[in-house]
Amino acid sequence: MEKVIIVGGGQTAMNAAMSMRQSDFEGSIVIVGEEETLPYERPPLSKEWLKSDVEPNVPLVCRRDILEDRHITFQGGAVVTSISPEKHQIALSSGQLLDYDALLLSTGGRARPLPIEGAEYANCLRTLADARALRAKLHSQPHVTCIGAGVIGLETAATARELGCEVTVIDPAAQPMSRCLTSEGTAFVENIHRSAGVDLRLGVKPVAIRPDDNALLVTCDDGTSVRTGCVIGGIGIVRNTELASAAGLEVRTGIVVDEYGRTSSPDIYAAGDVAEFYFPPAQKHLIRESWRHAQNHGIAVGAAMVGMAQPYSDLQWFWTDQHGVRIEVGGSLDQIDRTYRRETPKGGFILFHFRRGKFVGYTAANARADGRFAEKLLSTNTTPDPQTLEDMQIPLKTLL
Ligand SMILES: Cc1cc2nc3c(=O)[nH]c(=O)nc-3n(C[C@H](O)[C@H](O)[C@H](O)COP(=O)(O)OP(=O)(O)OC[C@H]3O[C@@H](n4cnc5c(N)ncnc54)[C@H](O)[C@@H]3O)c2cc1C
Structure with missing residues (x-):
């Protein structure tokens, strides 16, 4: 395989491209993105970026010189208008045609x-x-x-x-x-x-x-x-799935992919906000819209595209900042039947969510260290004794 094209110049695209190079892929990588700017992080745009009196710098996912160093080409201000899976070719609104051996769709979403x-x-x-x-x-x-x-x-x-x-x-x-x-x-x-x-x-x-x-x-x-x-x-997003639908790929809420990011069409992959991905731990397809998912799904699918396939099984994690409170959510909050609350010495708290006796997710408010600990519990599939979780005298680290 020599030529990879990534459609959509967001966080997923950039992480996928970097991951391909990390996996020793030496062929060409071209990211084609509708926005002019190099891929940037969106989370600051609703937070500190809006507050500043003077316009802050664009929070780039990766600097231009690093991209150049890795021989990753970014073609900004370029809209992909169609995909021909048979010809392994995409068309741009400029009329340009580009051939690919493998194609990644990371077209994200737009405001609803x-x-x-x-x-x-x-x-x-x-x-x-x-x-x-x-x-x-x-x-x-x-x-x-x-x-x-x-x-x-x-x-x-x-x-x-x-x-x-x-x-x-x-x-x-x-x-x-x-x-x-x-x-x-x-x-x-x-x-x-x-x-x-x-x-x-x-x-x-x-x-x-x-x-x-x-x-x-x-x-x-x-x-x-x-x-x-x-x-x-602010009523959510519409996923940019139109290109995929028009090319005959399977699309539900997002572009349907397996645990390696493969779509229903050979050599075409999808990742990030636009993908509806099979998630082995839940044995079903999921959609997510979060910074960490864009990063890690991009990394996983990028690696899979160049022959380093590992099933994607990253747990959900997102954060939001509101009125000086950082709220973090990890794991699954579906069908929770018990929640245990633990206060933190600095005035925050963490909620440990259980489903049928098993610890499955958490919500932390100004409790980052406890959140990291909860993530370790989740990633090691550990369900601690609920009584000890609520007892502030028992350090969480002793529960692992
Ligand atoms: C304001 C804001 C704040 C956020 N805050 C948080 C937060 O606090 N915590 C958190 O976990 N997550 C947050 N997120 C979510 C996170 O930023 C997204 O999940 C992430 O950006 C998704 O990345 P993506 O690359 O998959 O898609 P996108 O970022 O949507 O990028 C897709 C790119 O593809 C381009 N594209 C689409 N169609 C075409 C086409 N046909 N041709 C060429 N290019 C195309 C688009 O123009 C876009 O640039 C926030 C998002 C926003 C918007």
Whole structure:
């Protein structure tokens, strides 16, 4: 095999390319990305990047000189418009055709548009360009409204609050971050936002955004409305699967791949946010949208593409920063039936989640060391005695 092409210039792409070189692949690697910028990290875009008075540097995944040193070509500002699996060829919007021996699709996702009247007045936050537009507004508008109480909406709300804005968050769900936390976690998140002065309107559905003098008016299904300077739509992502579908690959919510990242078409792989991957520990396909998954799935699939296949079995892990609290979630939070809480000396806490007597996941708030310990327990498949977990006098490290 001589030629690898990676479609999508994000974090997954860059990690896959590096992993191929790490695995001693000496052929050509070309990353084709729609965005002009070298692959960058998205997490800062909803956090410190928005806060700064002057525009911070772009948080690159990897510097240009390192890419050059590894002979990885980045072709930015280039949209791939079609794939021909038969010819082993992709087409770019410029008309250029590129041949591949192996192809990786790491096309990620785009912000899901708000399904309401006036959606065009809302900002979204996925790319550097989105962050630039939003940063300008957060530094000039006294009031912002986030539609969606998921990670992006809440992180942006927290950032806006720190910048001194009045903030309203609207979500039809009864709890914030209800897709990714247990009820104890969502209650905690609700509390930190309310304590920070965020006007959190849960169980309320926005129905329209309309211009109103020099502002915007968000109206809701309960008859209330919010006059605001900026609306941020944070209702999740749509996976960029269109290329794969048009090429006849199997696609469900994401591009369906096995534990090595192989799609239903020979020599075509997919990884990162766009992939719906078979996860051996759960014996089913999963989707994930997180920084560590983009990194580790990219590394695993990159290696598999050049003959160093290992089944991908990384446990879920993500973090979010809100109002000075770092929340980390590891493992599985599905069908939890018992949770044990442990306080930490510095005012944080960690929740150990159990399913049918087995420790399967955790939620940590300002408890990074304990979180790392919980990860070790999970990775070694260890279920400690719940009583000892709750007893702060017993050091966690003695439980391994
Ligand atoms: C604002 C923000 C904050 C986040 N914060 C956190 C956090 O705190 N913790 C956490 O765990 N995760 C966080 N994440 C999630 C994490 O950043 C993503 O999971 C990760 O970026 C996914 O990487 P990816 O490379 O798979 O996809 P993406 O980052 O979406 O990259 C895909 C790239 O492919 C390009 N592309 C798509 N189609 C084509 C095409 N046809 N031709 C060429 N190029 C194409 C896109 O333009 C894009 O550049 C955050 C995400 C965002 C947006």
